Amino acid sequence: xxxxxxxxxxxxxxxxxxxxxxxxxxxxxxxxxxxxxxxxxxxxxxxxxxxxxxxxxxxxxxxxxxxxxxxxxxxxxxxxxxxxxxxxxxxxxxxxxxxxxxxxxxxxxxxxxxxxxxxxxxxxxxxxxxxxxxxxxxxxxxxxxxxxxxxxxxxxxxxxxxxxxxxxxxxxxxxxxxxxxxxxxxxxxxxxxxxxxxxxxxxxxxxxxxxxxxxxxxxxxxxxxxxxxxxxxxxxxxxxxxxxxxxxxxxxxxxxx
Amino acid sequence: xxxxxxxxxxxxxxxxxxxxxxxxxxxxxxxxxxxxxxxxxxxxxxxxxxxxxxxxxxxxxxxxxxxxxxxxxxxxxxxxxxxxxxxxxxxxxxxxxxxxxxxxxxxxxxxxxxxxxxxxxxxxxxxxxxxxxxxxxxxxxxxxxxxxxxxxxxxxxxxxxxxxxxxxxxxxxxxxxxxxxxxxxxxxxxxxxxxxxxxxxxxxxxxxxxxxxxxxxxxxxxxxxxxxxxxxxxxxxxxxxxxxxxxxxxxxxxxxxxxxxxxxxxxxxxxxxxxxx
Numbered sequence: 001x002x003x004x005x006x007x008x009x010x011x012x013x014x015x016x017x018x019x020x021x022x023x024x025x026x027x028x029x030x031x032x033x034x035x036x037x038x039x040x041x042x043x044x045x046x047x048x049x050x051x052x053x054x055x056x057x058x059x060x061x062x063x064x065x066x067x068x069x070x071x072x073x074x075x076x077x078x079x080x081x082x083x084x085x086x087x088x089x090x091x092x093x094x095x096x097x098x099x100x101x102x103x104x105x106x107x108x109x110x111x112x113x114x115x116x117x118x119x120x121x122x123x124x125x126x127x128x129x130x131x132x133x134x135x136x137x138x139x140x141x142x143x144x145x146x147x148x149x150x151x152x153x154x155x156x157x158x159x160x161x162x163x164x165x166x167x168x169x170x171x172x173x174x175x176x177x178x179x180x181x182x183x184x185x186x187x188x189x190x191x192x193x194x195x196x197x198x199x200x201x202x203x204x205x206x207x208x209x210x211x212x213x214x215x216x217x218x219x220x221x222x223x224x225x226x227x228x229x230x231x232x233x234x235x236x237x238x239x240x241x242x243x244x245x246x247x248x249x250x251x252x253x254x255x256x257x
Numbered sequence: 258x259x260x261x262x263x264x265x266x267x268x269x270x271x272x273x274x275x276x277x278x279x280x281x282x283x284x285x286x287x288x289x290x291x292x293x294x295x296x297x298x299x300x301x302x303x304x305x306x307x308x309x310x311x312x313x314x315x316x317x318x319x320x321x322x323x324x325x326x327x328x329x330x331x332x333x334x335x336x337x338x339x340x341x342x343x344x345x346x347x348x349x350x351x352x353x354x355x356x357x358x359x360x361x362x363x364x365x366x367x368x369x370x371x372x373x374x375x376x377x378x379x380x381x382x383x384x385x386x387x388x389x390x391x392x393x394x395x396x397x398x399x400x401x402x403x404x405x406x407x408x409x410x411x412x413x414x415x416x417x418x419x420x421x422x423x424x425x426x427x428x429x430x431x432x433x434x435x436x437x438x439x440x441x442x443x444x445x446x447x448x449x450x451x452x453x454x455x456x457x458x459x460x461x462x463x464x465x466x467x468x469x470x471x472x473x474x475x476x477x478x479x480x481x482x483x484x485x486x487x488x489x490x491x492x493x494x495x496x497x498x499x500x501x502x503x504x505x506x507x508x509x510x511x512x513x514x515x516x517x518x519x520x521x522x523x524x525x526x527x528x529x530x531x532x533x534x
Binding site: 121124125126128129130131132133134135136140 | 318320344345347348350351352354356358359360361371372375376417420
């Protein structure tokens with residue numbers, strides 16, 4: 001009986017949480033429209049959300065590309081198809097690994113920072129102080145971060161893919177002896193601007209939206225104590241990572257039938 | 258504003274609370290509370306910790322709405338105010354938070370400049386002048402480039418005060434302004450509250466449980482406890498009150514109408530293991 005009751009309590013709590021997140025989103029989107037008039041605030045956040053995440057994204061992209069070339073070559077060479085190495089690397093990156101891995105890295109690096117920052121501002125009454133100064137924290141704090149996260153994700157994913165392709169070239173051409181011209185021309189023939197690059201871009205836009213939404217919501221909704229902020233940060237990373245992986249499956253099944 | 262919103266307001270009163278009921282969950286905080294803050298005066302709201310003093314400030318600032326009853330600030334009924342109206346009213350209020358709540362990313366100067374920059378389009382030179390004026394008033398013009406983390410508690414509170422009065426509000430609310438300060442900083446804050454109130458022609462609401470400091474600056478005192486106003490009057494009137502409740506709080510007596518012991522079964526019978534009846 002008790003377990004049924006606690007299951008019910010858990011479900012109700014989860015639904016309430018979704019409701020709050022939904023209301024929060026509608027407020028945040030209204031505020032985003034208003035913050036467009038003060039784009040300077042967004043630029044500041046583009047720096048701390050986007051530019052500061054660039055290093056980890058570039059380094060990871062390089063290594064992922066290099067590993068893809070190694071693994072892909074070993075499999076392809078058995079079929080005498082190593083000329084297709086460029087295509088394998090590029091498709092894997094544009095369709096899947098670029099958007100997904102960037103989103104996971106983004107959740108860990110930028111998402112957690114957003115949650116912690118907003119949560120601490122709440123815990124130290126900075127958000128309340130803004131409200132009392134007739135400054136809406138939704139507009140001043142949340143909206144610029146939301147917009148910056150949404151805008152930086154596709155750019156970061158594109159950088160990840162680009163560096164990954166270069167990493168694949170380094171290993172495939174430099175180390176394994178694939179012809180450089182073949183590496184690029186297989187890519188040129190096989191990668192479709194709409195089906196592959198555009199769809200990958202859509203994915204990273206969706207992921208950017210979800211990760212940033214979870215991050216700013218968790219920060220804004222955090223219990224205003226140090227323990228509450230630390231739990232909110234964990235929830236951001238876990239929740240947004242799972243959301244990214246789940247959504248990736250849904251989007252992939254819709255896009256690449 | 259419709260004429261209804263002006264109904265029943267006393268022109269000498271800046272803030273009026275009428276028949277306010279409020280509870281946190283199932284715990285009642287206020288029952289039928291009535292309270293008036295006069296213009297141009299320093300009004301202290303005193304009472305034991307946890308009696309809802311800070312909640313009162315949240316009503317006045319429009320951050321909380323009472324379950325029933327009316328809160329009127331400068332003729333505007335807070336319960337029915339639209340967001341725009343509420344924000345317009347907040348521009349004319351300052352609030353000093355207990356933990357100062359300075360924006361940690363900004364320097365002292367930028368903290369005081371924050372409300373000015375957010376709400377006006379003044380040229381930079383004028384903003385600088387305004388900020389320096391306010392910082393001079395609280396004696397921290399020399400600390401303008403410090404970051405909040407480099408300030409002592411007393412200094413941070415003075416910066417927060419400078420920020421609260423940056424837009425020359427009609428009213429400043431102080432939430433426990435004396436808590437956790439050394440004697441010198443405390444003296445500075447006590448003097449500043451009075452000085453700022455008189456020099457800028459404002460109204461001040463000071464929520465505190467420090468009887469001595471509260472009485473030393475207040476023109477009028479409300480004593481709150483048990484969900485309602487226990488007594489109100491000038492500090493002298495309260496100090497000479499015959500009511501045992503007032504006497505207990507003003508004199509800091511451990512036992513009285515507010516009992517020293519939390520309700521418990523009989524001490525001796527519990528010690529000797531008898532079943533509590």
